[in-house]
Amino acid sequence: MQRYFLDDSHQTGDRVALPETIAHHWVTVLRAEVGATAEFVDTQAHLFYGELTQTTTEAATVTLTAVPTPKVELPVHVTIACGLPKQEKAEWITQKATELGVDRIIFFGGDWSVAKWQGNKVDKKIKRLTKIAHGAAEQSHRLRRPVVSYAQNLAAVLQEPVDVRLMAYEESAKQGEQSALNQQLQAITPGQSLLTIFGPEGGISPAEVAASQAAQTTLVGLGPRILRTETAPLYLLSAVSMVMELQQPR
Amino acid sequence: MQRYFLDDSHQTGDRVALPETIAHHWVTVLRAEVGATAEFVDTQAHLFYGELTQTTTEAATVTLTAVPTPKVELPVHVTIACGLPKQEKAEWITQKATELGVDRIIFFGGDWSVAKWQGNKVDKKIKRLTKIAHGAAEQSHRLRRPVVSYAQNLAAVLQEPVDVRLMAYEESAKQGEQSALNQQLQAITPGQSLLTIFGPEGGISPAEVAASQAAQTTLVGLGPRILRTETAPLYLLSAVSMVMELQQPR
Known part of the structure; x- marks a missing residue:
C-alpha cells in the first residue's frame, strides 16, 4: 500500500486535508479515487489508514483510522x-x-x-x-x-x-x-x-x-x-x- | 597500489608481457614508467608485485615477485x-x-x-x-x-x-x-x-x-x-x- 508522511500528530477520526504534494502524487499521478486507502505516518511515528473521502483538482481529504504500528526502525x-x-x-x-x-x-x-x-x-x-x-x-x-x-x-x-x-x-x-x-x-x-x-x-x-x-x-x-x-x-x-x-x- | 589480474598462474621471477588492456591502463592512462610497481593476482589467487621492466607503445613487460597473499575473500x-x-x-x-x-x-x-x-x-x-x-x-x-x-x-x-x-x-x-x-x-x-x-x-x-x-x-x-x-x-x-x-x- 502507498505510504505518506503527515506534518502533524493525529488520532483516529481526524479528517485531514492532504498537502498538495501528496494530493498530487496520490490522486493525480496514481489516480486514487474516493474510497481508496493509503497508509499515513504522523509526526509521532504512528501509523494510520487514511480513506480518501473527497477530491478536487490537486486537493484531497482523508479520514484517518489508527492501526497497530509495526516495529520497523533500527533499535539504535x-x-x-x-x-x-x-x-x-x-x-x-x-x-x-x-x-x-x-x-x-x-x-x-x-x-x-x-x-x-x-x-x-x-x-x-x-x-x-x-x-x-x-x-x-x-x-x-x-x-x-x-x-x-x-x-x-x-x-x-x-x-x-x-x-x-x-x-x-x-x-x-x-x-x-x-x-x-x-x-x-x-x-x-x-x-x-x-x-x-x-x-x-x-x-x-x-x-x-x-x-x-x-x-x-x-x-x-x-x-x-x-x-x-x-x-x-x-x-x-x-x-x-x-x-x-x-x-x-x- | 594499482592492482591487475593476470590470466595464467605464475611464480617469482616470471617475466610477463602484459595484456593490452593492462598495458594501456597502466602505462598510457596512469603513465607508469620503467621501475614502477603494481600488484598482480594470478589465476591461483596468488599475489605478486610486478616491476615494470620494459615499455613500448601499448605493450609492457613486468617481472614478478611473489608476496604474502592476504585473506580478503569471504570464507564462503x-x-x-x-x-x-x-x-x-x-x-x-x-x-x-x-x-x-x-x-x-x-x-x-x-x-x-x-x-x-x-x-x-x-x-x-x-x-x-x-x-x-x-x-x-x-x-x-x-x-x-x-x-x-x-x-x-x-x-x-x-x-x-x-x-x-x-x-x-x-x-x-x-x-x-x-x-x-x-x-x-x-x-x-x-x-x-x-x-x-x-x-x-x-x-x-x-x-x-x-x-x-x-x-x-x-x-x-x-x-x-x-x-x-x-x-x-x-x-x-x-x-x-x-x-x-x-x-x-x-
Missing part, C-alpha cells in the same frame, strides 16, 4: 557522516541509507574531499537530498524520515552529542583489524545513538583521524576488502541491522 | 541470483556486490521481471557486466574476479549445485520473521557455497517461491524494512561478512 539511532563525495553519489547514499534505516545523514567537507559545496549550492543540495530521503522513507515503509544536513568540516560533526562514535578506517581493514565493529555493536543498547564517520573518495586525513580519536571515536574496519566511499555506509547499516535486529529478535 | 562462496532489474541497476548491483565479496552473479528472467534481455542483447550485457566486475575486483583489492552470467528463469538457477540456498522474501520481513538468516549463517561452514535469490522490482511469484522451496531453499527476511531489489543483495553480503569475518576473527 544511527547517524552517518560522509565526507562530501563526487557527482551523484550523495544522492544514492541518501536513498540507500534511508532504506537501510539511517536516522540522520551529515555530508561534511573532508580534508581530502575533491567535491566542494559552496554558498547557495548547499541549500539546494540539502533540499534535493531531503526530498530523496523522504521518498525512500515512504517506499521502504519507514516510520521516520531521515534528516539530511551539511557540515563544513569534521570538527563540526564531532560536536554532535551522541553515545557512540565510530570511524570507518581503511587502514584498520588492511592491518587485519576485524573485531572492533562487532565489539562496539555488542556493547550498544537500544535507544542509544551511534555516529559513524566515513571519508570521501580520497580518504580520511591523519589530522581528521587524530581529532576523531581525541573525541572518543573508535576506528573500525568493515571487513578485509576495500569499499568505496558510497558502499561503506551501507555495510555499516546492514551490520547494525544484522546484529541488533536479526541476532536479537525482539 | 556466495552466489547472488537477481531477477532481471530495470535500467542500469544490474550494473551497480555488479559493482557493489563485487566490492562486498560476491563470487558469482546470475541475472535471471523472473516471472515478474519487467526488464527482458533477449537474443544477442544477453551477450553484450554480460560482457559489459563482466568488465564492471573485473574493474571493481581490482579497485577493492580482491583476489578473485566474480563471474557474471544469465539464466533464462529461476528453474535454471535452482539447478546450480550449492550447499545452501536462501531466498530473500519480503513477506518474511512483513510477518516479522527475524532469525532465519542468522540461523543459516551460523550453520554454514567455511568453504561451503551459498546461493541467495532476490526478486526483481515486481517481486517473486508464488510459483517461484514454491519451486524454490521444493529445491530446499530457505526463505529469509532481511530486517523489517522494505529493501529495493538492488539494495537487498548488498545487505546479504554485508551480513555474511559481519557474521563470518568480523564475528569470527580468523
Whole structure:
C-alpha cells in the first residue's frame, strides 16, 4: 500500500486535508479515487489508514483510522557522516541509507574531499537530498524520515552529542583489524545513538583521524576488502541491522 | 597500489608481457614508467608485485615477485541470483556486490521481471557486466574476479549445485520473521557455497517461491524494512561478512 508522511500528530477520526504534494502524487499521478486507502505516518511515528473521502483538482481529504504500528526502525539511532563525495553519489547514499534505516545523514567537507559545496549550492543540495530521503522513507515503509544536513568540516560533526562514535578506517581493514565493529555493536543498547564517520573518495586525513580519536571515536574496519566511499555506509547499516535486529529478535 | 589480474598462474621471477588492456591502463592512462610497481593476482589467487621492466607503445613487460597473499575473500562462496532489474541497476548491483565479496552473479528472467534481455542483447550485457566486475575486483583489492552470467528463469538457477540456498522474501520481513538468516549463517561452514535469490522490482511469484522451496531453499527476511531489489543483495553480503569475518576473527 502507498505510504505518506503527515506534518502533524493525529488520532483516529481526524479528517485531514492532504498537502498538495501528496494530493498530487496520490490522486493525480496514481489516480486514487474516493474510497481508496493509503497508509499515513504522523509526526509521532504512528501509523494510520487514511480513506480518501473527497477530491478536487490537486486537493484531497482523508479520514484517518489508527492501526497497530509495526516495529520497523533500527533499535539504535544511527547517524552517518560522509565526507562530501563526487557527482551523484550523495544522492544514492541518501536513498540507500534511508532504506537501510539511517536516522540522520551529515555530508561534511573532508580534508581530502575533491567535491566542494559552496554558498547557495548547499541549500539546494540539502533540499534535493531531503526530498530523496523522504521518498525512500515512504517506499521502504519507514516510520521516520531521515534528516539530511551539511557540515563544513569534521570538527563540526564531532560536536554532535551522541553515545557512540565510530570511524570507518581503511587502514584498520588492511592491518587485519576485524573485531572492533562487532565489539562496539555488542556493547550498544537500544535507544542509544551511534555516529559513524566515513571519508570521501580520497580518504580520511591523519589530522581528521587524530581529532576523531581525541573525541572518543573508535576506528573500525568493515571487513578485509576495500569499499568505496558510497558502499561503506551501507555495510555499516546492514551490520547494525544484522546484529541488533536479526541476532536479537525482539 | 594499482592492482591487475593476470590470466595464467605464475611464480617469482616470471617475466610477463602484459595484456593490452593492462598495458594501456597502466602505462598510457596512469603513465607508469620503467621501475614502477603494481600488484598482480594470478589465476591461483596468488599475489605478486610486478616491476615494470620494459615499455613500448601499448605493450609492457613486468617481472614478478611473489608476496604474502592476504585473506580478503569471504570464507564462503556466495552466489547472488537477481531477477532481471530495470535500467542500469544490474550494473551497480555488479559493482557493489563485487566490492562486498560476491563470487558469482546470475541475472535471471523472473516471472515478474519487467526488464527482458533477449537474443544477442544477453551477450553484450554480460560482457559489459563482466568488465564492471573485473574493474571493481581490482579497485577493492580482491583476489578473485566474480563471474557474471544469465539464466533464462529461476528453474535454471535452482539447478546450480550449492550447499545452501536462501531466498530473500519480503513477506518474511512483513510477518516479522527475524532469525532465519542468522540461523543459516551460523550453520554454514567455511568453504561451503551459498546461493541467495532476490526478486526483481515486481517481486517473486508464488510459483517461484514454491519451486524454490521444493529445491530446499530457505526463505529469509532481511530486517523489517522494505529493501529495493538492488539494495537487498548488498545487505546479504554485508551480513555474511559481519557474521563470518568480523564475528569470527580468523
